[in-house]
Amino acid sequence: xxxxxxxxxxxxxxxxxxxxxxxxxxxxxxxxxxxxxxxxxxxxxxxxxxxxxxxxxxxxxxxxxxxxxxxxxxxxxxxxxxxxxxxxxxxxxxxxxxxxxxxxxxxxxxxxxxxxxxxxxxxxxxxxxxxxxxxxxxxxxxxxxxxxxxxxxxxxxxxxxxxxxxxxxxxxxxxxxxxxxxxxxxxxxxxxxxxxxxxxxxxxxxxxxxxxxxxxxxxxxxxxxxxxxxxxxxxxxxxxxxxxxxxxxxxxxxxxxxxxxxxxxxxxxxxxxxxxxxxxxxxxxxxxxxx
Amino acid sequence: xxxxxxxxxxxxxxxxxxxxxxxxxxxxxxxxxxxxxxxxxxxxxxxxxxxxxxxxxxxxxxxxxxxxxxxxxxxxxxxxxxxxxxxxxxxxxxxxxxxxxxxxxxxxxxxxxxxxxxxxxxxxxxxxxxxxxxxxxxxxxxxxxxxxxxxxxxxxxxxxxxxxxxxxxxxxxxxxxxxxxxxxxxxxxxxxxxxxxxxxxxxxxxxxxxxxxxxxxxxxxxxxxxxxxxxxxxxxxxxxxxxxxxxxxxxxxxxxxxxxxxxxxxxxxxxxxxxxxxxxxxxxxxxxxxxxxxxxxxxxxxxxxx
Numbered sequence: 001x002x003x004x005x006x007x008x009x010x011x012x013x014x015x016x017x018x019x020x021x022x023x024x025x026x027x028x029x030x031x032x033x034x035x036x037x038x039x040x041x042x043x044x045x046x047x048x049x050x051x052x053x054x055x056x057x058x059x060x061x062x063x064x065x066x067x068x069x070x071x072x073x074x075x076x077x078x079x080x081x082x083x084x085x086x087x088x089x090x091x092x093x094x095x096x097x098x099x100x101x102x103x104x105x106x107x108x109x110x111x112x113x114x115x116x117x118x119x120x121x122x123x124x125x126x127x128x129x130x131x132x133x134x135x136x137x138x139x140x141x142x143x144x145x146x147x148x149x150x151x152x153x154x155x156x157x158x159x160x161x162x163x164x165x166x167x168x169x170x171x172x173x174x175x176x177x178x179x180x181x182x183x184x185x186x187x188x189x190x191x192x193x194x195x196x197x198x199x200x201x202x203x204x205x206x207x208x209x210x211x212x213x214x215x216x217x218x219x220x221x222x223x224x225x226x227x228x229x230x231x232x233x234x235x236x237x238x239x240x241x242x243x244x245x246x247x248x249x250x251x252x253x254x255x256x257x258x259x260x261x262x263x264x265x266x267x268x269x270x271x272x273x274x275x276x277x278x279x280x281x282x283x284x285x286x287x288x289x290x291x
Numbered sequence: 292x293x294x295x296x297x298x299x300x301x302x303x304x305x306x307x308x309x310x311x312x313x314x315x316x317x318x319x320x321x322x323x324x325x326x327x328x329x330x331x332x333x334x335x336x337x338x339x340x341x342x343x344x345x346x347x348x349x350x351x352x353x354x355x356x357x358x359x360x361x362x363x364x365x366x367x368x369x370x371x372x373x374x375x376x377x378x379x380x381x382x383x384x385x386x387x388x389x390x391x392x393x394x395x396x397x398x399x400x401x402x403x404x405x406x407x408x409x410x411x412x413x414x415x416x417x418x419x420x421x422x423x424x425x426x427x428x429x430x431x432x433x434x435x436x437x438x439x440x441x442x443x444x445x446x447x448x449x450x451x452x453x454x455x456x457x458x459x460x461x462x463x464x465x466x467x468x469x470x471x472x473x474x475x476x477x478x479x480x481x482x483x484x485x486x487x488x489x490x491x492x493x494x495x496x497x498x499x500x501x502x503x504x505x506x507x508x509x510x511x512x513x514x515x516x517x518x519x520x521x522x523x524x525x526x527x528x529x530x531x532x533x534x535x536x537x538x539x540x541x542x543x544x545x546x547x548x549x550x551x552x553x554x555x556x557x558x559x560x561x562x563x564x565x566x567x568x569x570x571x572x573x574x575x576x577x578x579x580x581x582x583x584x585x586x587x588x589x590x591x592x593x594x595x596x597x
Binding site (some may be wrong): 185188 | 343344363364366367368370372373375376377378379380381389390393394398399438445588
């Protein structure tokens with residue numbers, strides 16, 4: 001009974017959602033097993049094997065050691081992509097976790113602790129939102145110095161306003177309901193009401209934002225990497241790989257296409273998953289199905 | 292005395308809208324007080340102010356403290372919307388036990404609170420099986436029982452019910468009202484404020500009635516007396532327009548709408564709808580006249596049944 005209930009709650013309609021889950025499962029497995037499944041060390045350069053084409057090439061100089069070819073300094077592209085999943089996914093995860101945690105804290109303060117706190121937090125979020133996110137991220141990284149950690153912090157900063165706003169709006173919606181008034185009458189304090197009454201009933205929209213924040217964070221970190229402001233060479237981060245391959249767009253389009261495709265697939269999967277989570281976390285459909 | 296309110300004023304929208312006007316009332320132990328009036332007369336706001344959910348803009352509210360227990364909220368509240376007033380993701384027993392956990396400074400109810408909640412719920416006809424359910428899995432009547440149990444579990448001195456049965460079927464209404472009568476009858480140390488627009492319910496349940504019109508008390512007194520011999524024409528109109536009075540069709544149906552609270556008339560607020568209005572009624576606001584009988588009073592220049 002319990003297992004069936006859990007199954008019903010997490011049942012995913014197949015189609016694009018199924019494909020998205022498959023992509024994310026594959027990406028997660030790659031993150032965990034990149035060391036075992038990649039054929040070569042991602043940093044190892046092979047003398048004389050520069051910019052070899054991959055398996056799609058019928059030319060004589062396709063080397064079966066490098067299924068997806070090699071880059072301009074002779075590193076195996078497949079190995080770099082597999083290890084790149086680790087960098088990009090972990091960067092996205094870090095952004096999603098950090099931004100959600102800070103957004104929930106800020107949004108809760110804005111919603112519950114009075115007008116002046118609300119005004120302060122909301123106006124600060126307006127300022128952050130007024131700047132294009134990538135521009136803001138560039139400014140932050142320029143100040144802090146280029147590194148993957150700083151790119152993650154910058155991407156987090158750009159993701160915070162969206163989550164804070166959703167949390168604040170959702171909490172305010174819940175606050176107007178009488179069950180919250182009932183808790184106040186029973187003598188519950190602010191922390192108790194936010195943590196025990198409000199947040200448990202706002203989990204769905206927050207989870208949706210966190211899922212989308214994962215994809216956006218990954219994209220922003222990759223974009224900073226592409227601009228040379230994120231992961232430093234020779235790290236096999238997808239955005240940095242794009243940047244390295246920029247000069248060979250015409251001669252070797254696969255070198256930019258493959259990391260670009262990886263970024264696209266993972267972000268697409270997170271957006272589809274976000275939509276799916278949104279549908280499943282609506283408390284009414286969720287609880288009705290869970291019965 | 293359980294509660295005393297003096298000169299309560301409450302404004303909304305930066306003072307442009309007055310919802311409570313010079314409102315005073317006393318509540319004694321063992322008393323059941325009904326507040327009746329049309330929609331928008333301010334009765335729900337009064338309930339929220341008395342419960343401490345909203346602070347009045349003027350006037351004071353004094354509540355006797357329950358014997359040194361300063362943490363005890365001392366108020367129970369039952370809302371009209373039985374579904375929205377329950378936490379959507381808590382089982383019924385958890386809803387009932389939560390106020391005990393708050394009172395005892397616990398983060399969540401323990402087995403002790405659960406046992407107490409189950410004991411109280413069983414006296415209200417809520418089976419152990421029902422207590423396992425979530426709010427949306429209960430019927431309206433069952434939900435309102437859970438709400439009442441939650442309001443009673445901490446044994447508050449003052450229980451405020453804001454239209455607790457208005458959203459329920461008539462047959463379920465009677466069950467809930469009987470339950471309330473039983474619960475209040477058991478303990479004479481508590482008082483109950485019952486907000487309602489339904490005079491039948493008031494007749495059935497309460498000792499004393501306050502009739503509100505546009506944020507003011509226009510008549511008060513013993514329920515039977517007020518409904519049988521109303522002095523204020525508005526009370527008479529309410530009593531006569533009650534379709535379940537059992538004396539044929541309503542003879543004097545309420546005419547028109549109350550005046551806009553944004554643009555309050557100078558004289559009596561009811562004068563524009565009143566068939567007994569004198570010229571004076573349009574100019575001068577009537578004073579609240581207290582009768583010889585304690586608690587009986589009205590504010591009218593030309594009262595009925597004199």
